[in-house]
Amino acid sequence: MRIIKSCTYTVLSLGLASVTQMTMAQDAHHSMSMLAQHESHSSHDSSHQVMQTRIESNKMEHTAEHAEHAEHAEHAEHAEHAKASSIASRADSAQHPVDHKREHGGQIYQATEIDNRWLYNVDGRGSLKTEIESRIGTDKNKLFIKLHTDKAESQDADYAAQLMYSRMISDFWDAQIGARYWVDEHQVTDKEQLDAVVGLHGLAPYFFETDAYLYLGADKQVSFSLETERDLLLTQKLILKPYLNLDVVLSDDSAYAQKTGLSSVWLGLETRYEINKKLMPFIDVAYSYEKGNQHTAWQAETGSEKHWWYGAGLRLKF
Template sequence: MRIIKPCTYTVLSLALASVTQMTMAQDAHHSMPMSAQHESHSSHDSSHQVMQTRIESNKMEHTAEHAEHAEHAEHAEHAEHANASSIASRAASAQFPVDHKREHGGQIYQATEIDNRWLNNADGSGSLKTEIESRIGTDENKLFIKLHADKAESQDADYAAQVMYSRMISDFWDAQIGARYRVDEHQVMDKEQFDAAVGLHGLAPYFFETDAYLYLGTDNQVSFSLKTERDLLLTQKLILKPYLNLDVVLSDDSAYAQKTGLSSVWLGLETRYEINKKLMPFIDVAYSYEKGNQHTAWQAETGSEKQWWYGAGLRLKF
């Protein structure tokens, strides 16, 4: 008993001390001012809000990251489809090439020019000259049709018709080949003749429009003709045009043979006024040289002639 009692007293003392401490803690808490309690609750609430904000921020970051990944995936898929479409388009173009000739000079066009002029010489004799030129085709391939009529006053007319196929061989030149049909009413025989023709049509240096032809006919008739001209603009409507027409006979064994060499030359200056691009009246001054004909069984030899011509004319284009 003596041993148990001290132990019992000790246990009871410790239990009483514990109860006393708990009671004092509760009294201290209840005796704490309201502001301190409020601050304690506020800090607890604020820490809770901070935690909630961090959680929501993390959620938003995860959502944005997922959206960005989805957008990148969508762009990658779109790029893949675009590349596939481009490859398919190139393959289709290679298999079925698109024809762009109409956009690059492949279209067919037509143009016709009619030139009528009445010229008088120093003796008062007149001559009516008519030239018609029509062309149809593309920039690369064209067909030229040329008609010429020359009627001196109180004489029969001379005619010539020429058909030429024209093929572009450079930026400024076409090679031409065709045939010429001519009629000379002054001759008793061989009034109608055919010549093969080959030549060049284009723009010579310094912007001279040029037609150069070599003609091959029967009876060893070989001749060369050259026509060149250039427009010099005084105004947009008033234009000077110097021109040169010459014929060279290389050989001629026909009944009405011409003298070989430089056979004829026309050197002139035309001044025209363009009312519009379809109607153009003009005046013309020219100097001509004619070498003459050889002596044959059908004709007497003739001498050369030199004379001035002056007159007016009208040019139509459509």
């Protein structure tokens, strides 16, 4: 009986051990299966994530490429539009050229100055002098017209008209060329003469407005004249103007020849009051020197003369 119980217990023990081993094996297999499945899911999720990242990257690359193409297209369209606008502008300029001369000194202007002065010397002899100067043109090219009359008291008037083309050669100087026509009623012959003129007009250092001319006429008449003046402002309206006018005879073989050398000098001081820029009365004090004429078949030799002059005048500008 004990043997049977022992055998039974042994059998039960072996069976229980076998069942336990089988259960443990199944649990291990199940755990391995679960681990493998988890790794499989993890691998799948990782692959899915990588795939998603690649898709997003491709989308971004595609978007960037699309934007780049759009930008290139926009630039191309803008360039084409600019080109078309340039062509249209050139065509319009060709049909309607724009003149910028007014902005670069090409405008045409005109100015005229009339100067009348009544002068008397210490001997009581009077003289009326009138000068008219008119200019028209641009900054570079101008036409100068100068008229001069000198009428001594109880005598006929002398006239001179000067026409010159003026060309700017620097910021402050114009070169001039032209002709002078003059009439001297005191002469019996050759009352009317025509001279060629070349000279300079401009602003000398220290703001001296200067006209320097060389005259070439018949009978070897060659002379030089210089006129220079400067404004000194006492106030905005009261102005002093010292001036110097001189003539030099280089040669003269005419019937009424003047002595060569310094022929005449006028040195004066003008004081003017500018009522406005168009109307300017003034008073004048001057000293004059005249060398005289040579002895010829038509005239007797004369000596030099010196005089003080005083008077008043009126200047008009328009």
